[in-house]
Every structure is written in structure tokens, then in C-alpha cells.
Amino acid sequence: MSKFENYNEWYLDMVEKAKLSDKRYPIKGMNVWTPYGWKIMRFVDTYLREELDGTDHDEVCFPLFIPETEFKKEKDHIKGFDSEVFWVTKAGNNELDVPLVVRPTSETAMYPMFSLWIRSHQDLPLKVYQIVNTFRYETKQTRPFMRVREIHFFESHTCHDTEEDAQCQVEEDLEIVKRLMHRLCLPYFLLKRTDWDKFPGAHYTVGIDTVMPNHRTLQLGSVHHYRTNFSKPYNITYEDENGDHPYVHQTTYGMSERLLGAIISVHGDDSGLILPPDVAPFQVVIIPILSKKNADEVTKACVAVKEKLASAGFRVKLDDRDDRPGSKFFDWEIKGVPLRFEIGGRDIENGVVTFARRDNGEKGTIALDSLIPGTKLILDQIADSLRAKAWEFQKGAVKAIESMDEIPKDETKGASETNIKEDSLDLRVYSFGWCGCEECGHKFEDEHDIKILGTPYLPGDEYDGKCIVCGKPTKTKAYAARTM
RNA sequence: GGGCCCUUGGGUUAGUUUGGUAUACUUGUGCCUUCGGGAGGCAUAGACUCCGGUUCAAAUCCGGGGGGGCCCA
Numbered sequence: 331m332s333k334f335e336n337y338n339e340w341y342l343d344m345v346e347k348a349k350l351s352d353k354r355y356p357i358k359g360m361n362v363w364t365p366y367g368w369k370i371m372r373f374v375d376t377y378l379r380e381e382l383d384g385t386d387h388d389e390v391c392f393p394l395f396i397p398e399t400e401f402k403k404e405k406d407h408i409k410g411f412d413s414e415v416f417w418v419t420k421a422g423n424n425e426l427d428v429p430l431v432v433r434p435t436s437e438t439a440m441y442p443m444f445s446l447w448i449r450s451h452q453d454l455p456l457k458v459y460q461i462v463n464t465f466r467y468e469t470k471q472t473r474p475f476m477r478v479r480e481i482h483f484f485e486s487h488t489c490h491d492t493e494e495d496a497q498c499q500v501e502e503d504l505e506i507v508k509r510l511m512h513r514l515c516l517p518y519f520l521l522k523r524t525d526w527d528k529f530p531g532a533h534y535t536v537g538i539d540t541v542m543p544n545h546r547t548l549q550l551g552s553v554h555h556y557r558t559n560f561s562k563p564y565n566i567t568y569e570d571e572n573g574d575h576p577y578v579h580q581t582t583y584g585m586s587e588r589l590l591g592a593i594i595s596v597h598g599d600d601s602g603l604i605l606p607p608d609v610a611p612f613q614v615v616i617i618p619i620l621s622k623k624n625a626d627e628v629t630k631a632c633v634a635v636k637e638k639l640a641s642a643g644f645r646v647k648l649d650d651r652d653d654r655p656g657s658k659f660f661d662w663e664i665k666g667v668p669l670r671f672e673i674g675g676r677d678i679e680n681g682v683v684t685f686a687r688r689d690n691g692e693k694g695t696i697a698l699d700s701l702i703p704g705t706k707l708i709l710d711q712i713a714d715s716l717r718a719k720a721w722e723f724q725k726g727a728v729k730a731i732e733s734m735d736e737i738p739k740d741e742t743k744g745a746s747e748t749n750i751k752e753d754s755l756d757l758r759v760y761s762f763g764w765c766g767c768e769e770c771g772h773k774f775e776d777e778h779d780i781k782i783l784g785t786p787y788l789p790g791d792e793y794d795g796k797c798i799v800c801g802k803p804t805k806t807k808a809y810a811a812r813t814m
Numbered sequence: 815g816g817g818c819c820c821u822u823g824g825g826u827u828a829g830u831u832u833g834g835u836a837u838a839c840u841u842g843u844g845c846c847u848u849c850g851g852g853a854g855g856c857a858u859a860g861a862c863u864c865c866g867g868u869u870c871a872a873a874u875c876c877g878g879g880g881g882g883g884c885c886c887a
Contacts, residue, residue, distance in 0.1 A: 346825085354824095356881055471883075619850050656851035674850055684850085 332600055337544040344594055345474045347664050348603050359472035359479030366665065367590065369611040371482060374589050375461055377513055377608070378484050381506045387457040387486055392439045394462075395430040401438045403563040410530025411435075414467045432465045435584065437531070440487055441564035448578060450569045451491055455499070456578075459486035475591035476548060476814055482587040489566060489578040496555060496579035500536070503553045503583040504787075507538055510585075515606040515716040516540055516592055517724040518550065521784030521809055524771055533557040536787045538585070539811075541727045542595050545757050547783060547811040550592055551585030596720050597689075603666025604689050606716055607709040612647040614639060614705060615667045616683075617658050619674025632673050635683060635701065642702045644709075663688060668712045669705070689715055728809070729758040734798055736760075737778045757812055759783075764808035765797035773799050774810065783809045 333340045345351055350367030363371065379389065395418060402408045416432040419425060433439055440458075448456055464483040472478055486503070490496040504520060511518055519539045528535035532554040539547045561567070561577040569575055597604040607613050618632045632648055639646040647667070649658050655672070662670060672684040682695040689712050696704035731737065738756060757780075764770065764785070771782055785808050786792075793807035 358882075617850095621849070652849095654849050654851085654853060656849085657853085658851095660852050672850070676850075 333543050333598060337542065337595075340543075340598075340600075341473070341591075341595060344598055344603060344664075348594075348666065350590070350594070351474050353474055357479070359468050359477070361474050361478065363482075366611060370593070370605065370609050371587060371590055373609040373611075374510075374514070375484070377510055378461070378506075378585070381509060382459045382486060385457075385502055385506065387459045387488075390458045390460050391462060392433075392436050392443075392460060394433055396433055396436075396439045398429045398431060400442050401431045403438065404531045404560055405563075407437065407531035407560075411466075414469075416465050416467055433462075434464055434466045435483070436460065436462070436464070436485055437487070437560060437582070438564075441560055441566060444487075444489060444578075445564050445566045448489060448566055448568050451571065454489060454491045454568055454578065455495060456489040457486065457499075458488075459484065473591075473814070475587045475594070478587070483584065484586065485582060485584040488581045489561070490580070491568065491570070491576075491578065493557060493579045496557070496581050499581045500553050500555055503581070504536070506583070507551070507553070512717070513606065513608040514589060514593055515713055515720055516550075516589075516596055517717075517721040519547075519724075519783065519809060520787040522787045523552075523784045524768075524782050526768060526771070527782070527784070529554045531556065531559050533559060537784055539783055540592050540596065541724045541759055541811075542592075542814060545727050545759060545811065546814045547759060548588060548592055548595075548814045550588050551583070553583045554581060556580040556582070596723070597716055598666070601660075602664030604716065605666035605668055607668050607713050610645065610666065610668050612645050612662075612665075612667050613709060614644055614646045614669045614671055615658075615662045616646065616648045616671045616673060617655050617662075618648075618650060619655055619672055619677075621675060624675045624678075627678065628674060631678050635671065635673060635698075638701055639705060642705075644705060659686075669708055687712055689719075727759050728761055730761045731798070732762070732795075734774065734777060737780065739778070759809060759811040761793075761807055761809050762798040763793045763795045763804045764806055765800055765802045765804045766806050767800075770797055770799035771808075778810075779812070780810050781813050783811060783813075785809075 345353070345367075348366060349364050350370070352362040352364050355362050382389070401415075411434050415434050418430040418432060431438075444456065448454065461482075461484045464481045464485075466479060466481065468477055468479050470477065488496070488499050490499060507518070507520075517540060519537075521537050521539060523529075523535040523537050529552065534555050536553045537549050538551040538553070539549050542548050557579055558577040560580055566578045566580075567575040568578060593606065593609065594603060597606065605611075616632050616636055618628050620628050629650070632650070636646050636648045649662070651658065659670065666688060668688050670686045670688065672686070674684075677684055677695070680695070681698050683698065683701070684693065684695050685708060686693045687708065696708075729736070737760060760780075764774075764782070766785075774780070775782055785806055791807055792805055794805055796802065797804045
């Protein structure tokens with residue numbers, strides 16, 4: 331199964347073979363988190379918690395259900411979500427007077443409470459987050475971790491006295507994104523979404539996107555500035571120093587299990603997953619190389635190495651199953667353990683352990699007396715190399731174009747026989763000049779069945795030329811791609 | 815919203831046209847021999863999505879439901 335030649339199949343194969351989730355649960359888009367996948371997700375969650383706690387956010391947990399009456403208060407928001415929410419209309423045998431929405435996201439659950447919690451400027455800023463499941467009724471094809479109906483979701487919500495303070499929060503969120511993505515070794519774009527694609531109800535949205543092996547992009551999360559768009563309908567005000575009651579300015583930041591989908595897709599290869607050391611359930615796996623005469627001695631040596639590593643804080647697994655070494659190698663390669671140690675008679679004689687790196691296959695030895703620093707060094711090198719390789723791929727996926735003709739046309743569009751591989755089209759992430767008007771944007775998107783992801787949020791990625799659609803001079807660059 | 819396709823042990827599948835003992839690989843379990851890159855032998859376990867119909871007889875034909883997937887708007 332080849333990652334680049336047949337990405338879709340490869341991905342499903344990885345999820346199954348590495349035992350990340352069980353998709354046989356009989357509801358579309360609702361899969362079972364199995365232990366190995368859940369362990370990885372928990373590391374991601376742990377790092378998010380560390381970051382949020384470290385920036386003075388408080389963790390909360392809101393109810394799953396939202397009364398229809400609250401849900402419908404912000405007009406754009408309801409328009410954006412109306413067709414994809416689950417409803418609870420019945421309890422026992424009674425029809426409910428007020429139907430309940432199963433949260434697709436928690437703005438409308440939290441904000442009525444925020445309006446009770448916030449009374450004075452001393453209550454601001456209010457910064458909370460939660461890690462919960464949200465539900466969206468996907469009708470399109472679902473895919474584990476990427477498009478699901480029950481989403482493992484992180485969301486932070488903040489309220490501020492001024493728009494400027496809210497803007498600072500956006501910057502803080504993006505710093506968190508940077509640190510988190512560093513740990514996950516994932517590259518990303520920060521793109522300000524188009525007006526017609528921003529979060530329903532938002533003033534503006536910054537999308538966090540990464541590129542998949544098939545050059546489609548996957549949105550990993552987003553940061554929104556709401557201004558007072560929600561605080562007005564939900565009446566979230568505070569009393570300022572002058573005794574006035576202005577509306578608060580709000581932001582949100584959300585990410586999901588798509589991070590795991592990206593880790594699988596970005597780092598994996600044809601032999602299986604390759605996990606960044608920070609999220610690997612096991613960072614080192616020790617395989618004993620036994621023979622009849624030295625079994626006891628080798629086992630003892632393996633246990634000693636394991637204990638030494640564990641007490642130094644490494645997550646280490648000693649695979650003492652009664653199986654052949656080769657079979658174990660394959661097993662842990664599929665599961666993406668970044669570093670493998672082999673310990674046999676030869677190694678004991680020489681006072682070393684033999685190591686093999688998962689990311690590039692490189693083998694070597696580490697002397698037992700430098701076991702701890704040696705292990706740390708190699709794990710760091712693996713992370714650095716995963717990160718560098720991933721950023722390089724993302725960079726290579728972008729193609730700057732001057733004319734819409736440079737985007738290959740999908741001749742199979744609308745045909746019932748879809749055997750022609752999309753890969754053969756060589757679709758890319760495109761960057762180009764855009765005047766910024768909605769008309770040109772729609773024209774561009776419709777012509778190629780491609781989505782404008784937005785314009786660079788951070789400075790330093792400008793353009794100097796003409797709008798690719800209407801030819802007007804522009805300094806704005808836009809990015810477009812097909813999305814997962 | 816409209817249309818199409820699929821459903822056989824845990825996984826992958828043969829068999830369905832032409833109704834009659836359900837195939838193979840893999841996985842699981844047990845024992846033995848092995849063990850520096852997917853070991854081998856023997857034994858053992860495990861399935862026709864459900865409900866109804868036709869029939870002496872249904873995985874197979876017919877009707878309906880569940881579940882899964884795709885395409886079009």
C-alpha cells in the first residue's frame with residue numbers, strides 16, 4: 331500500500347493496522363477509540379491543557395444539550411449549522427416542548443452563562459476551555475479522525491473588554507498553535523478565511539491548514555475573533571469604570587482529532603506510522619534477541635535497560651512476547667514507535683545496545699554508559715528530522731500561478747465512472763494574486779472546484795502583481811486547494 | 815432531496831448467472847521445534863445482516879427492513 335500512489339486506501343489501512351480506532355461501530359462517522367489511538371490523542375490533549383493552563387485559561391465542562399431557544403439567538407450561526415446538527419426531540423415517550431440541540435460547538439451553550447458570570451470589568455478577561463465531544467451530522471463520506479460525526483474537540487472561549495485585548499488573545503492562541511505544532515512536528519498555514527467561508531457569526535476566522543499526501547489540505551483548527559457579534563444577542567456586558575455597560579469582545583480557538591489524522595498522514599510511510607516522540611505511546615521499544623544458551627542473560631539485560639530508561643522518564647516497552655524478532659520489528663514499525671533497541675548476546679559482550687530509527691531506518695549502537703543522553707539525542711534528532719521533512723513537503727506542495735489555466739481541469743467531473751485517479755491530475759496548493767472581491771473569488775472557486783483557503787494572516791507573504799481573475803493590480807496573495 | 819451499488823468466520827475473500835456438503839488466505843487458541851528482519855509442524859475455534867415469501871430444499875430467487883459505501887442536486 332503506497333502512501334503517495336494511493337493515499338485514501340493507505341490511510342484507512344494505517345488506521346486499521348496500527349489499531350488506532352475501530353470503525354465497525356454501526357453508526358456512520360462514529361468510530362470507537364481503541365487503546366493505542368486514544369493514548370496518542372491523550373498526549374495531544376495533555377499538551378493542549380498544559381498550554382491553556384499556562385496562559386491563565388480555566389478548564390470547564392458544559393452540558394451536551396443546548397435548548398433550541400438559545401441556539402437560535404445568533405442568526406448567522408444558526409444558518410451555518412442548521413443542516414448539520416442532531417436534535418433531541420423526544421424524552422421517554424414525551425415530545426419535548428423545546429427541542430434540544432446536541433452541541434456542534436459550544437458558543438450557544440456557554441454564552442448565556444457568560445452573561446451571568448460577567449458583571450464587572452474585574453471579571454475580564456474571562457478565559458475558559460473544554461475538551462469534549464461535539465456532534466455534526468455529516469452527510470458526505472466520513473473518514474476516521476478527519477470527517478466524523480462525533481468529534482473529539484478542544485475549544486477555548488474568551489471575553490475581553492476591548493477589541494484590542496481580544497486581538498491580543500488571537501495572537502496568544504497562534505503562539506500556542508506554534509508550540510503545539512512544533513511538538514507534533516506538523517507544518518501548517520495560517521490563513522485568514524474569505525468572508526463567505528468564515529465561521530458562522532465570526533468577525534473573522536484564521537484557519538490552520540496542513541497539506542495531505544494527495545495535496546489536498548486538511549483544516550486542523552481555527553481561531554476566531556467575534557467582536558461583539560455574539561455578546562449582543564446573548565447580552566454579555568460588563569460594568570466599566572464609568573458605570574456604563576458595554577458588550578464584551580470575544581474570541582474562540584478550536585482544534586480536534588484531525589490533529590491525529592494529520593500526524594498519521596504527514597509522517598507515516600509505506601511501512602506504517604511514524605510517531606513524533608512527544609506523542610508516541612512508546613518512544614522506545616526493546617526487542618530481546620534470544621538464543622537458547624543466553625536467554626536468561628539477555629532478558630536480564632533488557633529489563634535493566636528498560637528500567638534505566640523508564641526511570642529517566644522515557645516511555646519504553648519491552649516486547650518479551652514469545653515471537654520471532656523479525657515479526658516484532660514489523661509490528662512496532664506499523665505502530666510507529668520512533669526508536670527500537672535490539673539487545674542480544676553480541677550487544678552484551680560489547681556493552682552496547684543496537685538501535686534502529688523508525689524515520690530513516692538508520693542503525694547503530696549506543697554505549698550502555700551513555701544510554702540516557704544517547705537515547706535523548708536520537709529522539710531529538712528524529713523529531714527534528716520529521717519536522718524538517720514535513721515542512722519541506724508542504725513547501726514543495728505549493729505552486730505559484732499567474733493564470734487559472736495552470737490548474738489542471740478535472741475532465742472526469744460529473745462522469746459516473748470515476749476510475750481516473752485524481753492523483754494523475756497533479757493538483758497542488760496554489761498561490762496567486764487576488765483583488766479580494768467576492769465575485770472574483772467565487773469565479774475562481776467554481777471554475778476549478780477548488781477552495782480559496784484565504785490570505786496569509788502573518789505579514790511577510792505578500793504579492794505584487796495582478797488579480798488572477800480580473801487583472802486589477804493587487805498586493806494580496808491568496809492560497810487555494812482542494813480540501814479533504 | 816434524487817439515483818446507484820454493496821452486505822459470507824475477527825480481517826480479506828470464493829461460491830450467487832444455473833437453488834442441493836460454503837472455499838482459501840490471514841487472524842485467534844493449545845502443544846512442540848525455532849529465534850540478529852514477517853518461522854515451521856500438528857491440533858483446534860470461527861460466518862452466509864435481519865424479517866417474510868417461493869420451494870422437497872435458499873448464501874443463491876422474490877418482497878421488505880437494518881447497516882455500509884458511491885454519485886448527482
